[in-house]
Amino acid sequence: MCGIVGYTGSREAAPILLEGLRRLEYRGYDSAGIATLPAGDGGLDLRRAAGKLDKLAKLLAERPLRGCVGIGHTRWATHGVPSERNAHPHRAGPVAVVHNGIIENHAELTEGLRERGHKFSSDTDTEVVSHLIEERLKSGLTLAEAMREVVARLKGSFSLVALSQTEPETLVAAKTATPLVIGFGEGENFVASDIPALLEHTRRILVLEDGEVAELTPHGVRVTTFDGKPVARAPRRIDWDAARVGKGAYRHYLRKEIAEQPQAWIDTLSGRAGLGSGAVSFEERLLPPDGARALSRMVMVSAGASYIASLIGKFLIEELCGVAVEVDYSAEFRYRLPVIDRHTMLVAVSQSGETADTMAAMEEGKVRGAWTLALTNTIDSSIARKADARLYTRCGPEISVTTTKCFTTQIEAFYLFAIHLGLLRGSLSEARAAELLAPAFAIPSRIEAILNAEREIERIAKKFASATDFLYLGRGINYPVALEGALKLKEISYIHAEGYSAGEMKHGPIALIDEHMPVVVIIPRDPVFEKTLSNLREVESRNGRIIALTDRSSEELKAIAEEVIETPQVSRLLTPVLMTIPLQLLAYHIAVYRGTDVDQPRNLAKSVTVE
Numbered sequence: 001m002c003g004i005v006g007y008t009g010s011r012e013a014a015p016i017l018l019e020g021l022r023r024l025e026y027r028g029y030d031s032a033g034i035a036t037l038p039a040g041d042g043g044l045d046l047r048r049a050a051g052k053l054d055k056l057a058k059l060l061a062e063r064p065l066r067g068c069v070g071i072g073h074t075r076w077a078t079h080g081v082p083s084e085r086n087a088h089p090h091r092a093g094p095v096a097v098v099h100n101g102i103i104e105n106h107a108e109l110t111e112g113l114r115e116r117g118h119k120f121s122s123d124t125d126t127e128v129v130s131h132l133i134e135e136r137l138k139s140g141l142t143l144a145e146a147m148r149e150v151v152a153r154l155k156g157s158f159s160l161v162a163l164s165q166t167e168p169e170t171l172v173a174a175k176t177a178t179p180l181v182i183g184f185g186e187g188e189n190f191v192a193s194d195i196p197a198l199l200e201h202t203r204r205i206l207v208l209e210d211g212e213v214a215e216l217t218p219h220g221v222r223v224t225t226f227d228g229k230p231v232a233r234a235p236r237r238i239d240w241d242a243a244r245v246g247k248g249a250y251r252h253y254l255r256k257e258i259a260e261q262p263q264a265w266i267d268t269l270s271g272r273a274g275l276g277s278g279a280v281s282f283e284e285r286l287l288p289p290d291g292a293r294a295l296s297r298m299v300m301v302s303a304g305a306s307y308i309a310s311l312i313g314k315f316l317i318e319e320l321c322g323v324a325v326e327v328d329y330s331a332e333f334r335y336r337l338p339v340i341d342r343h344t345m346l347v348a349v350s351q352s353g354e355t356a357d358t359m360a361a362m363e364e365g366k367v368r369g370a371w372t373l374a375l376t377n378t379i380d381s382s383i384a385r386k387a388d389a390r391l392y393t394r395c396g397p398e399i400s401v402t403t404t405k406c407f408t409t410q411i412e413a414f415y416l417f418a419i420h421l422g423l424l425r426g427s428l429s430e431a432r433a434a435e436l437l438a439p440a441f442a443i444p445s446r447i448e449a450i451l452n453a454e455r456e457i458e459r460i461a462k463k464f465a466s467a468t469d470f471l472y473l474g475r476g477i478n479y480p481v482a483l484e485g486a487l488k489l490k491e492i493s494y495i496h497a498e499g500y501s502a503g504e505m506k507h508g509p510i511a512l513i514d515e516h517m518p519v520v521v522i523i524p525r526d527p528v529f530e531k532t533l534s535n536l537r538e539v540e541s542r543n544g545r546i547i548a549l550t551d552r553s554s555e556e557l558k559a560i561a562e563e564v565i566e567t568p569q570v571s572r573l574l575t576p577v578l579m580t581i582p583l584q585l586l587a588y589h590i591a592v593y594r595g596t597d598v599d600q601p602r603n604l605a606k607s608v609t610v611e
Contacts, residue, residue: 002193003072003073003193004072004073004100006071007069007071009069009187010187012067012068013065014067014070017070018072020190023197030075031082031088033075033088034047034071035070036070037068037163043165047059049087053074068218085122088126090129093134094134095130096164098126098161100193101157101158103156104156109153113131116135118131132153133164143166144172151174152226159175160175171189171215172215172216175210181195181198182206182214183205184202189221195397196397207385209385257399258588260405261409263444264396264405265447267395268409268416269416271283280416295421295425297326298324299333299347300327300328301330301349302350303358305351305487306355306407306410307327307330308483309349313347315573316477317421320436323425341369342371345370345371348373348375351376351407353381353383372389374389375410376392377395401599402599407580415436450578453565454585457589465493469495470486472489472497473532477526477575478579481576482521483499488587495594513543521561533560536557536560540560546562548561549579550564551567
């Protein structure tokens with residue numbers, strides 16, 4: 001997902017834009033650029049560079065940009081290879097445009113423009129927008145009017161911000177499916193694709209809805225629909241601490257966010273349950289008007305780590321509530337004929353709240369009559385706004401592309417929701433709910449204990465950092481933890497890793513095991529401990545190198561495993577949380593030893609807002 005920043009005010013725009021883009025680096029990108037309008041008779045000017053922002057910063061130091069209005073962009077290639085010529089902003093005459101998303105009918109529009117004498121200088125779908133706006137300005141329209149006419153002709157998902165020499169104090173933004181937020185300052189205003197870019201300057205934020213256009217000057221912001229109808233919606237205050245968006249004393253955002261998990265857990269729990277209480281309450285009603293007993297089944301749609309958290313949610317809800325749960329990849333859900341009706345709750349799980357496939361799957365569920373619940377970290381995100389109800393994880397901004405605290409707090413949210421639903425359905429008594437809630441309050445200190453043992457995990461990481469393949473095994477509710485451990489490792493270290501149910505090992509993966517294969521097994525003392533131990537003996541007999549994660553070691557396990565990582569004990573249903581933390585640290589330190597880009601892994605973006 002690309003990054004957008006825009007500024008109009010009395011300060012020099014370029015430094016503000018560059019810093020804003022740095023705060024959006026976590027989204028992943030392959031090139032970057034900035035355009036500004038100097039005061040007076042100075043013309044539109046821009047700088048672009050392929051690669052990281054340091055290259056753009058060096059270019060700006062050599063050839064500074066002047067002006068108090070500007071737009072900046074970090075691009076993740078969809079149309080056209082990563083290069084300076086394909087980097088944003090794209091220009092046509094007096095107009096410069098930045099764009100996130102995909103314009104599906106760009107080829108048709110480009111052909112028409114070429115027939116009318118326009119010349120193109122890039123391979124992107126974005127450049128067509130700058131030419132279309134330029135045409136409309138020549139007909140006498142304002143920049144906002146031109147934008148409204150142009151977006152009416154576009155097909156696809158997009159966020160756009162444009163500036164023009166014809167209106168040197170003005171920025172115009174428009175969006176459909178990809179996010180844009182407006183920041184309100186004093187004598188200055190901002191636009192960005194995500195809130196962290198703005199927190200240094202303002203906390204007053206307005207999230208644009210699909211089909212809206214915003215016109216920004218230093219003196220105010222005017223929002224309309226695509227057809228020009230005024231929109232009256234007040235900005236809201238964002239309480240995120242700007243310091244939480246920085247790395248602080250940590251080398252990487254990822255390591256900082258691993259360390260933030262105790263506080264993130266507290267923030268997600270706060271106000272929803274009390275120690276000694278058998279009740280769970282949320283800020284809004286999460287269930288359909290017919291009530292909890294009217295639910296016959298639940299369908300979860302999600303992608304990536306959110307899909308894995310949903311698998312854990314399935315275990316929790318089925319066991320505590322007696323409701324059948326199906327978990328589906330959101331990208332697959334709407335391309336079949338899902339059996340959905342008004343007795344179905346569809347839960348859309350997305351940390352960003354902007355995942356395009358998950359949003360489309362949720363909308364498909366709504367069409368078929370399901371009650372929709374968004375489980376997300378991002379207030380006022382697209383999925384949150386379109387759902388019937390919202391459950392926020394409240395874990396604060398997560399900058400690293402690889403999710404950590406959002407994943408564990410998604411599990412926490414599912415746990416709280418399962419207790420809440422179980423109470424309403426009568427499958428849990430208040431006394432049983434109180435028993436279930438009590439260990440949740442001990443999780444922060446248990447996570448701290450694991451973090452304090454990091455040196456031992458770092459030692460193990462160094463030992464195995466040169467491996468080319470890993471196998472992760474788990475059973476029961478900890479089988480998804482094996483999937484998450486493998487995902488983390490492959491994302492940031494570029495080592496091939498697979499997660500499997502330990503019971504499935506004999507059905508294929510066992511063929512891969514030899515003296516070169518590290519096998520990470522999640523083996524707490526739970527009802528399937530002995531069965532998992534039996535699987536490990538099969539790994540040992542084939543000379544596999546076993547790294548065991550357990551909450552209660554034994555001589556037998558130590559005799560089989562090459563390394564044992566021991567976690568604090570907790571109730572069975574919360575073991576996935578504590579088993580996940582060492583796997584995050586293991587993947588992190590292996591990636592550091594291998595010298596990869598930990599926070600911005602190649603080819604990955606924080607939120608995937610196009611199909």
